[in-house]
Amino acid sequence: MTTTELAPFTRRPRLSIESLIAKLRAQDSRKQDMVVPAHKMRVTPEGLLELDEPRITSNGVSDTSHFQLTGTFDSGIAGKLKVPANYLARMREYNQLPLLADNVNTWLAMEPNRPFLVRTFQGDDDQPGVGRALLSDSYGIRDNLPLLMAVLEGIADRGAEVEITGELTDRRMIVKIVAPRVTTEATDLLRFYRSPFTGRTGADNPVVAAGVVLTNSELGFGASTITPQFTVQICTNGLTVTKDAMRTIHNGTKLEHGVIQYSEETTKRELATATSRARDAVRTFLNVDYMVRKLNEIAGKAHVDVIDPEATIQHVGKIVGYTGEQQNRILAHFIRGADTTAGGVLHAVTSAAQTLVDADAAYELERTGLRALEVAASYQR
CATH class of the missing domain: 2.40.50 (OB fold (Dihydrolipoamide Acetyltransferase, E2P))
Structure with a gap:
């Protein structure tokens, strides 16, 4: 085990929304x-x-x-x-x-x-x-704190009850927003799965909650995104639907030379856009019909039996781009999860992501879960 990883079945802690906002304010000063x-x-x-x-x-x-x-x-x-x-x-x-x-x-x-x-x-x-x-000098500046506050305002405008946790790395802000009352059951996807953290089974509790992940980089490491994510109740695994993400790239006009002073007009325009996008995201993604449609698509690919787990995960790692350490960790979670289908590979990737200390590496790993599912399913045929 390297210094960048926790024990295989220990989750990485996240910041409360209050702690995240306090850190962002300290940085802004x-x-x-x-x-x-x-x-x-x-x-x-x-x-x-x-x-x-x-x-x-x-x-x-x-x-x-x-x-x-x-x-x-x-x-x-x-x-x-x-x-x-x-x-x-x-x-x-x-x-x-x-x-x-x-x-x-x-x-x-x-x-x-x-x-x-x-x-x-x-x-x-x-x-x-x-x-x-x-x-x-044409980089479109979109800072973490005003963006986060605008998104929270947009969510509040839609009246959604949410639970929020966050992470702040050298490269990006990652905010997980879960709507605990917008749920459905994913019985087909979870019926064989057992949480590697708690031992609870999907057969007993197949509930999945709607949510989104907000990410932003102030330093050029990716666009601002609002991405739908379903959270499995028994294990907090995040199923991230990356292809439906709302993205805003950091393109802007040429900036004047010298120390930058941001106008009130520019700030208001940026915040209004972010608030509007958050309202759209809540309306689109925190929606049971959307959840059911997407979860059915996922379940349709998940039922394929994995014949050789080690070979399958090595193949997935080669195609998706996992390190040797990540492959070993995913295999350990696959075995503990006890779901010997391609869906089990999805669960193993998303649970393994929760055990990485490096939040950037965890974010990148978690968002590959559905791609890993597709590669694992096709490898068996």
Whole structure:
């Protein structure tokens, strides 16, 4: 077991909505975004990002700002400057920060007037801040806190009773919204399944609740999405219907150079759009008719018997893109789940996802559950 995983049958804890909002507010108080041309930025031999953008400190006005670089900023360097990500990682691994600085500064000098959006957290007084992301100056900024509040407003407008938990990673916000009173029974899908967490069986309790997953990245790691997800009551497995997701990509107009100040008009327009999309999502996805239709489609593919579980999961892993560790974990959940059908592979993927400490990895794994079901079912034929 690696340090990124919990015990095979222990769920990863999530934040309450109150704790999530508190974290987002604390982050918002430190944010500063700037559009900076390449000739005004450089990496120091100590590995700090230096910007020729003045800021006010306790000692007066500083002509430059310094920021510690993060893995998410390195991803921006790799994407925007075409420096191989594994090369950046290798230089950091061997503490070759002067070499890293030479590489990055060389490529910045190749296009001195190219503008970038630099997203940061400001440091205290004279302390370095945090460089969060290097993005295009046409990146459409859609921040987590206002988006979340707009979505919650849209849900409240529809009068839906929901339970909300969340996760906040370096890359994205992930919010799970479950409507505990919008339920149906998925008897065909769950009749052979046993929760690896509690031992409870789907035959005794086949109830599934409607819900959605809200995701957003402030740093370029994916669109804003509202995706339908059905939560199995006995195990909290999430069956994510990715093909029906509502997506809003982060495209925008060219941003002005310098520190960005967001107008009240722009903010209101963004929030109105997000609120409207949330209302649409609630109307569409928190609906029993929609649930029944989708669950019947899933059950129709799930009944296929899995003859060789290990070979099947290896095949699924190759097609879908699971690591060896993920395949072993999914197999353990498949065995504990006791459902020897392609539906059992779906359940194993979605329960295994709950046991990963890395919430980004868990999110990516969970959303592949229905794809894994399709691949497992076709492999038996």
